[in-house]
Amino acid sequence: MEKYLMLDRRLLSPQGMANLKLEASHPVKDEEHNPLFTEDRPWEVRIDNGYPNVIYDREANCYRCYYTLFIEDEDSRCAGPKERTERDYIPRPDRVPGLAYAESADGIHWEKPSLGFVDWHGSRENNLIFPFAHGTGVMLDERETDPSRRYKMVTKMDQPGTEAYMAVSFSPDGVHWETPTPWPEHNPPADSHNLPFWSEEESCYMVLSRVWRDGIRVTTLSRSQDFIHWSEPKETLRGTGFENQIYAMPAFRWGNIYLGLASMIHEGDRTEPDFDQVDLELTWAADPWKFDFAAPGQPILPRGEGSYPDGAFDCCCIYASPLVAAPDGSLWLYYMGGNGQHTNFRETSLGRAKWEADRFVSLSPRRPQEESVLPTASLFINGGRLELLADPADPGQPMEVSAALATAWNREPLPGFGYGDSEVTAGEDGWLSIRFSGGLENLAGQKLSLILRMKNAKVWAVRGDIALAGHRLWEGAE
Structure with missing residues (x-):
């Protein structure tokens, strides 16, 4: 299982991001x-x-x-x-x-x-x-x-x-x-x-x-x-x-x-x-x-x-x-x-x-009442586990998170892997489990972008059966 912090620029597709800012936490x-x-x-x-x-x-x-x-x-x-x-x-x-x-x-x-x-x-x-x-x-x-x-x-x-x-x-x-x-x-x-x-x-x-x-x-x-x-x-x-x-x-x-x-x-x-x-x-x-x-x-x-x-x-x-x-x-x-x-x-x-472990720098909404969009760079899907470390930006208000998988951040989600097909449930220590009706394990070997739509959520990290596959801005990328 791999884990990536949101401060890791390799993880993100900046052209598709909306209503987000980097925010350092305070020990x-x-x-x-x-x-x-x-x-x-x-x-x-x-x-x-x-x-x-x-x-x-x-x-x-x-x-x-x-x-x-x-x-x-x-x-x-x-x-x-x-x-x-x-x-x-x-x-x-x-x-x-x-x-x-x-x-x-x-x-x-x-x-x-x-x-x-x-x-x-x-x-x-x-x-x-x-x-x-x-x-x-x-x-x-x-x-x-x-x-x-x-x-x-x-x-x-x-x-x-x-x-x-x-x-x-x-x-x-x-x-x-x-x-x-x-x-x-x-x-x-x-x-x-x-x-x-x-x-x-x-x-x-x-x-x-x-x-x-x-x-x-x-x-x-x-x-x-x-x-x-x-x-x-x-x-x-x-x-x-x-x-x-x-x-x-x-x-x-x-x-x-x-x-x-x-x-x-x-x-x-x-x-x-x-x-x-x-x-x-x-x-x-x-x-x-x-x-x-x-x-x-x-x-x-x-x-x-x-x-x-x-x-x-x-x-x-x-x-x-x-x-x-x-x-x-x-x-x-x-x-x-x-x-x-x-x-x-x-x-x-x-x-x-x-x-707190992994809670070093978050991607937080500039305007918590509005939707934020967070797309990743290409990820290899290697199994069925996918989790997100996130907290409410405003602790007094509910947090909304949905997810999709697509071949790129600006493409339509794959069938069975759209926002309406995702189920996000709370786990331990602030980690949220993301599941899709299409079954993530069925995409093993594919290279896809994870796209998150959120309200009132600050995101610290993502982990699961995933691995960075490349980035259009990488040195030596194809």
Whole structure:
């Protein structure tokens, strides 16, 4: 059974769509427990963006969080609460980054264990894994057969005034790590979240990072067969102008596509209320070399209320970890929230928000009282199962859905597969079952377009005995 999200442009026939718009959903913040932890250790001088990597380890039955911070930053260390409100932050070139570690049994209550690895001001009683590590990305590699390399890391080793280079490291348990090994080739700026993952399509490792091109920040992708030798970074996505630049974009696999969490920094006009603040948008890709925005200009996690210094912990900047599936099946978006502008004084804390599976971006009616039409691209019919994930756009009003199958969106439905021949019934978790009097299984092997007519319905996904068959706009299509 295949499943396709409505944010997947390959699925749709845009010429036949009517009264529909892309609408991003908002994960529900854990207001009861947020923030989960904050800057409460002497060496946590400034967590800054944090670039969190939250992983649930099923073997160890625990959550792990790896986060970047500055362990030496004189301006943050010396400026007290009152002074921070009276002047701007001045970052010094001798700031020292580092990588810290926290763990949790339930994903809510976090501990910062004393690891004994790093000497900070004469003591090793701290939760630091490495000094000089910046923008670290960590993955748990379930495919790995070498137990000493179960955890993998990509980072920028940045020793102020001396050298900066890309490096990798490995760990058997996520706590004890090898000395970082420099990349033998290439040394991109990569001063952001360097997130590694495995590509099923290319059977290789990839890392999403960031460089500067044409005066703005752009997201890049590199590939590796052995996690040591990496290709030259290639651009995979950029924002729009100065106003919406991608600062960081960790990504994760979801079904047959990738989803990215793009932290969008707003520059270019100091008079704008969101200047130097960072919003979180969703991106997607069927091919990780070609990401796109899922619902352009729509933040998925609204920043908290207020401003520095009295606003919510996440009122100004948001940087996310890839989505985490808890043991009970719930999905959590962990993120670092900052209460001040990106380049100014701020304090940073870890938060989380709950997201419903597949309900990421919907196709919703512009005018709920009017009919919407949603045709798909050509689909191979492989059996009799067809389901639609949909909710009422206005929860107080009924939702109407009917379906048809035709050789194209602008052709007459096949006999027995018209709108009047369809029966749509409610299933579990919002999934609707679609049946036809003609029997869907009788069309096995045919290539057809599914056409939905709806009122007051927002649609998230479709699944069943179907497979994408092609699109007139595809590269290489017949």
